[in-house]
Amino acid sequence: MLGQVRRKRVVREGKTVEQMVRAIADMIVTGQMLPGEKLDEISLATRFEVSRTPVREALRELGAMGLVGREPNRSAVVTNVTENYLHSMFEAMAELEGICARLSAERMTVDERRLLEIEHRASARLVHQGADEDYAAYNVEFHTRLYRGAHNEHIFELVTQSRARLAPFRRAQFRLPGRLTKSYAEHEAIVTAIMRADGTAAAQAAYLHVEIVSGVSAIFASAGDQ
Amino acid sequence: MLGQVRRKRVVREGKTVEQMVRAIADMIVTGQMLPGEKLDEISLATRFEVSRTPVREALRELGAMGLVGREPNRSAVVTNVTENYLHSMFEAMAELEGICARLSAERMTVDERRLLEIEHRASARLVHQGADEDYAAYNVEFHTRLYRGAHNEHIFELVTQSRARLAPFRRAQFRLPGRLTKSYAEHEAIVTAIMRADGTAAAQAAYLHVEIVSGVSAIFASAGDQ
DNA sequence: TTTTCGGAAAGTGCATACACTTTAGGTTAC
DNA sequence: GTAACCTAAAGTGTATGCACTTTCCGAAAA
Numbered sequence: 208m209l210g211q212v213r214r215k216r217v218v219r220e221g222k223t224v225e226q227m228v229r230a231i232a233d234m235i236v237t238g239q240m241l242p243g244e245k246l247d248e249i250s251l252a253t254r255f256e257v258s259r260t261p262v263r264e265a266l267r268e269l270g271a272m273g274l275v276g277r278e279p280n281r282s283a284v285v286t287n288v289t290e291n292y293l294h295s296m297f298e299a300m301a302e303l304e305g306i307c308a309r310l311s312a313e314r315m316t317v318d319e320r321r322l323l324e325i326e327h328r329a330s331a332r333l334v335h336q337g338a339d340e341d342y343a344a345y346n347v348e349f350h351t352r353l354y355r356g357a358h359n360e361h362i363f364e365l366v367t368q369s370r371a372r373l374a375p376f377r378r379a380q381f382r383l384p385g386r387l388t389k390s391y392a393e394h395e396a397i398v399t400a401i402m403r404a405d406g407t408a409a410a411q412a413a414y415l416h417v418e419i420v421s422g423v424s425a426i427f428a429s430a431g432d433q
Numbered sequence: 434m435l436g437q438v439r440r441k442r443v444v445r446e447g448k449t450v451e452q453m454v455r456a457i458a459d460m461i462v463t464g465q466m467l468p469g470e471k472l473d474e475i476s477l478a479t480r481f482e483v484s485r486t487p488v489r490e491a492l493r494e495l496g497a498m499g500l501v502g503r504e505p506n507r508s509a510v511v512t513n514v515t516e517n518y519l520h521s522m523f524e525a526m527a528e529l530e531g532i533c534a535r536l537s538a539e540r541m542t543v544d545e546r547r548l549l550e551i552e553h554r555a556s557a558r559l560v561h562q563g564a565d566e567d568y569a570a571y572n573v574e575f576h577t578r579l580y581r582g583a584h585n586e587h588i589f590e591l592v593t594q595s596r597a598r599l600a601p602f603r604r605a606q607f608r609l610p611g612r613l614t615k616s617y618a619e620h621e622a623i624v625t626a627i628m629r630a631d632g633t634a635a636a637q638a639a640y641l642h643v644e645i646v647s648g649v650s651a652i653f654a655s656a657g658d659q
Numbered sequence: 660t661t662t663t664c665g666g667a668a669a670g671t672g673c674a675t676a677c678a679c680t681t682t683a684g685g686t687t688a689c
Numbered sequence: 690g691t692a693a694c695c696t697a698a699a700g701t702g703t704a705t706g707c708a709c710t711t712t713c714c715g716a717a718a719a
Contacts, residue, residue: 220505223703224493247670258704260486263672267450267490271497279447280671280710292586299587306528360518361525365591447672447710473700484674489702506680506701 227255227265235274235285236374242287246275273372285375296373297421301414303366304353308397308413309406311356319356320402326352327398334391339381342390346381349394353413356401377424386423393419453481453491461500461511462600468513472501499598511601522599523647527640529592530579534623534639535632537582545582546628552578553624560617565607568616572607575620579639582627606649619645 231251234240251262266283269275275283288296315323327349333342350370354363381387393416400409457477460466477488492509495501501509514522541549553575559568576596580589607613619642626635 222505249670259671260703260705264490264493267493268497271494281712282670295585295587298585299591302532302588359521359524361521361595362528365525365595369587369591449673475700485701486673486675508700 223257224261224264224268227251227257227261228268230255231265231269232272232274232371235269236371238375238378240285242285242375244285246283246285248282272368286372288376293376294421296369296376297417297424300366300369300373301417301421303362303369304350304417305410305414306362307353307357307366308401309410310359310362311353312401312404312406312409314358315356315401319352323349323352323356324398324402327394330394331391334387337387339387342387343381346390353397377420380420380423383423389419390416449483450487450490450494453477453483453487454494456481457491457495458498458500458597461495462597464601464604466511468511468601470511472509472511474508498594512598514602519602520647522595522602523643526592526595526599527643527647529588529595530576530643531636531640532588533579533583533592534627535636536585536588537579538627538630538632538635540584541582541627545578549575549578549582550624550628553620556620557617560613563613565613568613569607572616579623603646606646609649612649615645616642 231240231246240246246266248259248262248266251265252259255262266275266277270277270283274286276286277283311319326345330342330345330349333345351367354366357363381390393412396412397409397416400406400412457466457472466472472492474485474488474492477491478485481488492501492503496503496509500512502512503509537545552571556568556571556575559571577593580592583589607616619638622638623635623642626632626638
């Protein structure tokens with residue numbers, strides 16, 4: 208059974224690296240890999256059953272995305288930011304979400320508005336059930352809707368990218384008692400303003416919402432420091 | 434003299450890829466390479482006197498930065514965006530600069546404010562001389578000062594990255610007659626607002642400034658389309 | 660006991676090799 | 690003359706090899 212190496216698809220679709228990037232990014236964003244953890248090329252190569260070459264390319268891309276840090280001649284490391292930088296990311300997030308909310312209030316189509324409101328109302332059930340996992344998933348969707356509603360591709364990319372980078376540091380915010388209910392109320396303010404096409408109010412409500420999340424998450428972030 | 438291959442530094446500082454990224458990015462941003470142009474790995478490898486391996490990593494990174502586009506089994510291409518996307522980038526830029534200006538108005542130290550004003554006044558000379566090259570260089574500095582003045586690292590990164598991606602499409606704006614003088618006047622409005630610590634006015638002035646640049650540059654962008 | 664030093668083991672950086680894909684001409688069929 | 694096909698050349702995707710660097714650990718020195 209020597210050399211029985213199951214040649215994975217010999218057809219070249221050029222997707223190997225992309226898949227690895229997604230897989231690794233997901234592990235980082237969902238917290239299966241923690242800030243500070245090392246990512247050595249050989250282990251990853253073994254894990255994904257490829258050679259080091261595509262692994263290196265994936266790490267390079269993750270580095271450019273800001274999810275891992277790289278220094279010459281040493282292993283890539285899941286990005287761990289200073290408290291100061293973390294704060295700047297939350298602030299940036301608040302500003303960006305504010306912009307998205309304002310633009311959404313001004314530009315969302317009738318359908319987009321309707322869907323936003325319907326889904327928001329529906330999320331009340333999750334709050335009452337105290338289903339934090341499900342609410343967290345809904346929450347991601349809610350914010351994505353806001354980003355899309357701004358009808359600006361580049362801003363969408365910026366805010367999405369920022370959110371991914373921030374994700375490893377804001378885990379588990381909904382486990383705090385009462386946070387679910389408050390989050391719902393904050394969403395309510397944003398939705399209402401958007402339905403009224405009141406850009407200023409929407410921006411303000413969104414900014415406040417992120418600022419609160421920032422405060423809640425910071426606790427967890429500092430707890431995870433080494 | 435066979436195999437006389439001038440071993441480039443045998444010492445591994447791990448900077449090869451980084452240097453190439455910078456070099457290529459610079460060519461794209463300064464317009465030595467135009468949107469749509471192909472970047473084939475072999476030519477680049479020859480040009481930089483390295484093998485394809487580091488070239489590929491550099492291209493991967495440039496791809497993540499948004500400066501080149503990549504598709505499976507074909508050469509990397511200098512990013513060429515749709516008019517729609519270009520518009521979204523300009524709008525994002527205006528929003529981001531608005532934020533930076535507002536935060537600068539609120540947060541710049543006394544020294545930063547002083548320097549901003551002094552340099553701004555000094556740039557009047559370049560305007561009178563009609564030195565568009567030099568003014569363009571100063572202009573980059575001026576905006577960088579604004580980005581830094583916001584005292585937010587992440588926003589600085591976002592806006593810097595966006596500016597780089599936009600650069601290939603806004604070349605030569607200062608060659609339009611009268612643009613230099615108008616640009617100076619717009620800067621003046623921003624500087625004045627910042628000196629007065631009037632965040633709202635600064636944001637508004639900065640937004641307007643970018644919006645005007647956007648209009649001016651769009652002409653060139655569409656002229657460069659293929 | 661702690662520090663310092665040496666050297667093997669583990670890991671990164673780049674070159675090279677080769678399989679596979681796309682591209683570009685030229686040739687044949689219509 | 691044009692369209693369809695075929696094939697060689699050019700180019701990309703990944704594996705492998707080797708030089709170099711970092712890391713780790715045990716032995717010697719303080």
